[in-house]
Amino acid sequence: MAHGTNHTPGLLPQFDDLEQQRVSYNLGMWIFLATEVLFFGGIFMGYIVYRMHYGHAWHEASRHLIMPAGAINTIVLLTSSLTMALAVRHSQLGQNRACARLLLVTMGLGIVFMCIKAFEYHHEYEVGNIPGIRFTYAGPDPGQTQLFYVFYFLMTGVHAIHMIIGVCVVAFMALMSRLGRYSPGHHAPIEMTGLYWHFVDIVWIFLFPLLYLMGYPK
Amino acid sequence: MNPPPRRIHYLNNGYGARSWLLTTDHKRIAILYLLTITLFFMLGGLFALGIRLELLSPRAWLVQPETYNRMFSLHGIIMVWFFLIPSIPTVFGNFLVPMMVGARDMAFPRLNLASWYVFAVGGLFTILVTLLGGVDTGWTFYTPYSSTYSNSYVLLTATGVFVTGFSSIFTGINFIVTVHTMRAPGMTWFRLPLFVWANYATALILVLATPVLAITLFLIGMERLFGVGVFDPRLGGDPLLFQHLFWFYSHPAVYIMILPGMGVVSELVACFAHRRIFGYRFVAYASLAIALFGFLVWGHHMFVAGMSMYGGLVFSFLSYLVAVPSAIKVFNWTATLYKGSIRLATPMLFAIGFIGLFTIGGMTGLFLAALAVDVHVTDTYFIVAHFHYIMVGGMVMAYMGALHFWWPKMTGKLYPERLAILSAIIVFVGFNLTFFPQFVLGYMGMPRRSIFYPPEYQWLNVMSTAGASILGVGYLFPFLYLFWSLARGAEAGPNPWDARGLEWEFADSPPLPENFAETPVNDREAYAYDLPAREMAPSQALARQNKAVELERKQT
Amino acid sequence: MNGKRHSTIAATALLLGNDAWAAAADRGIQFFPEQASSVARQVDYLFFFLVFICTIVGVGIALALIYFSIRYHHTRAADRGPIRINTLKIEIAWSVIPLAIFMVIFVWAGWLYFHLQQMPTTTALQIYGIGQQWMWTFQHPGGVREINDLHVPIGRDVKMILTSEDVIHSFYIPDFRVKQDVLPDRYTYVWFKATKLGAFHLFCAEYCGTYHSGMRGMVYVMQPDEYQRWLAGREPAGGLAEKGRRLFSQLGCASCHVAGAGVRAPLLQNLYGRQVRLDDGRTITADDPYIRDSILLPQKDVVAGYPPVMPTFRGIVKEDETLALIEYIKTLREAAEGAPR
């Protein structure tokens, strides 16, 4: 500490006590998540407009996605959210090792999600459904169908970027936790990671029905 | 007697490049921002001079159309995102918000520093674009021109602005959290200075609007990279969707560009009228109301864009609602002067200039929100005049006012008052000569973004150019004498204006690295000009000396 | 051409070296646009009203600022006691009174806008306008085409049907106080009734690229008989509909849209203006955008009872060709039995 005004471990100099610090971090993270809502909101806005505009073509196109893959991924992500919530709980109780373990599980599930996603992307590539890279669709309404895939890749792609960031952060947090950097009074970073992870999960909760289920029933 | 111990403050607390580039001190970060945005202001101003020079003639006499288009695009982009949006929040907001609430620093000092780096990276992108040959889409990036047809560095520019957006978001988060959790004892919400309220409202907009700009630019980038048609009608997209998303950000963004200025003016008017601000609560709530209602009116930029008539009516109506809180502010400032004890120092001149010019600019906004009139004047110089009146006549005036008002606090020096008054007058005159003719031009029908124009518009353009050169001189002056004052200016002392507020009453000029020797306890309303200014407690002076000795010892 | 004299680049010279410049040049110094259409005066009244109100308010505020600055200057003795006015009342007053004024403006302007948006019906002269980087093409009903200039009769409603070949443009005649953005792949409309003879500027008001400001011309308002003579003097080889008829067979439309063709497709006689039932149950009026969509986006609105087999002609027919086809389809009035005409 530059001026040696306080000595509580983990307490940053601009704060008076750990409680103020925790509340600040928590609030900051929530505000960040609100910005994320609007960031995704922009794409969702586009989705809504075109979906209402090109209902038929989008309906058809949606059926070509691998719905079971999306469903499995939903299960994977929801499970990872559970393990994340439990990890945060352990860190609240000061059980750093248990926390680290659960964070690793969370991270693992995140990686599973990414693998399934990669498999799907690969499939779309094989079929030739990736606009701008390999788009060979030849059915009716090519423009509108392409637009569906544009949104599919935009939405899942931006989500996947968030997942990658999330996996990295969770891995780092697991390490820090294992090193015993946190205590019941000071574990705001873990909590924030948890908030972020759950948020990314929530985005997927919406993406799944919007992208995969709208083609059903015929 | 011993020589007084060397006074330690945030400026002499380390000199190396590291001590600046790795600083987490909000005051130093404010200085970093000040330098950066001054650079961008000069760059943007240079382009403005280029525009004005070219428009001396109705034909292309100085540059080619390609170049002209790049000039106004870069002018707009740089002035908006790299000067005006960061201007007051990141310089004075950063410097003052923690001090005004009585905190040692922002809630997230490292995030604060990160925001400057992110800003600098975005700025480098933009400078790179400028060097490579520029961008020609206008600051509005309308599709499908920007996504498909433009042959300029749209992608790089969009990346630059996208990156800078994160700097806005970081700053916004910091402000909100700081105001919520870092207030000193006794600093209740309704004792906060109005500058803090204004920056709080600004931060709300920064946080809620900027991500939409980010995603919109991201989509443009995708379109340019992969040729996918999110906004391209040829591929099934809708260009109006782009406009909706862009203005959903950019209209609130214009309030980002005025609210902090309003906050500054509240401080200046109260200080130099030596009076409690009239209708404190109304002014505070008006800031929040502007932030909120500002999100409901974006469609007024699209009245003739092919939006539905119904949409036009709704957005016009809402635009009138958002004008009311601005009106409240103008009336309250004016009323504050009543029965005041007025000193017409430089900051006050800028503040009065702000009120007058903002009123003109705002009231011409009412013309634009009037549907049938907007049909005629949209995309003409009337618009250009409208927003320069608000942004240059309003916000830049407020920025200059803030610079003069807090310069003694930031540097500990006084600037030469006479020269400063002279420059304020030059700026005012030059400004009106530059932009008033543009209202006339606009109603006559001269389209904006035009290098060629019919000859009958020439005389007004010549007037405008003449004004711009006067304006340029007016802006050059402060550069010189402020620099001069760093070396030669008189010592300011903690409270040269006899102002109220924690930063004046409890902190030195320049302040200590941690702002206050001990956390101040606030026992008053804001703007308690009816009471004498509070003195720093002797214990504070003592603590300061002890600290100085301690630092001295460390350095040797 | 006097263009060379003015500019070094040929393109600029070309764009700017036309008669429009000469015509504009003798206008001398002006402060105010001419009122050359039926709505111009109405818009100006509203404008003057706004100027009036805002001048009063603006001057009032300025005077107050100056007066207080002098009266209460710190060097002068003055009453500086507390203010004995009910703050709440005064705050409410200066919120509500401006709001009331704003509402007057809103209603007035909204009403006028509504008027501007009501397209004139049958009697209007319909002119197609196509914007492209960086010129205007106008097509009169007879098929007469002109570039950048627009000739219209005085005293008659003119309805412009506008579209763009590439980016967004904006059709703007300041002296008429009308403006409308022109979008690719979509029709937008604007109408005016010229009330003054003469030449008026026509601008592109939406930034559209390098020569955006060169994308302009003149609107010539003429007496109706003069306009007719002008039209007749430039009668093209074939009218717009004639061109459409040629395209109709060239593009193979006729192979489906005739009675007894292999593919079962609707006959197009009497289509224009009729109500069409679609296979999803909607009913839609067969207007310009509908026919345009039928050609360019056939799957969007499929006629009830027909298979959705019509191929899209997007990318195959240009905007002006689409217009010609539409114009031709409009002429298919008689309940003919065989192939059209």
Next chain:
Amino acid sequence: MSEHIVEPRIYVRVFAALMALLALTIGVSALDLGLFNWVAALTIAVVKASLVTLYFMHARYGSHQVWLVAGMGIVWFLIMVVLTLSDYVARGVIARP
């Protein structure tokens, strides 16, 4: 310490509810309910998201600042959607649901 520590039991229950809702939304999508498919899918998604927010993210135990901020994100998104759609609907672009 004002922080709330949630029992694992509750987490597991919430998780079970989420799984059930997932099954439900897939199930409902198999039935042809017309427009109601959309209503159902979105309602279920909103419920799921709320569960995650309230329990996993502890919003339920959060301060009203947190509620305010979280609410703001959603309300602002709705502002964007409602006003934008008001244009599209009035333009008649969006006809088919």
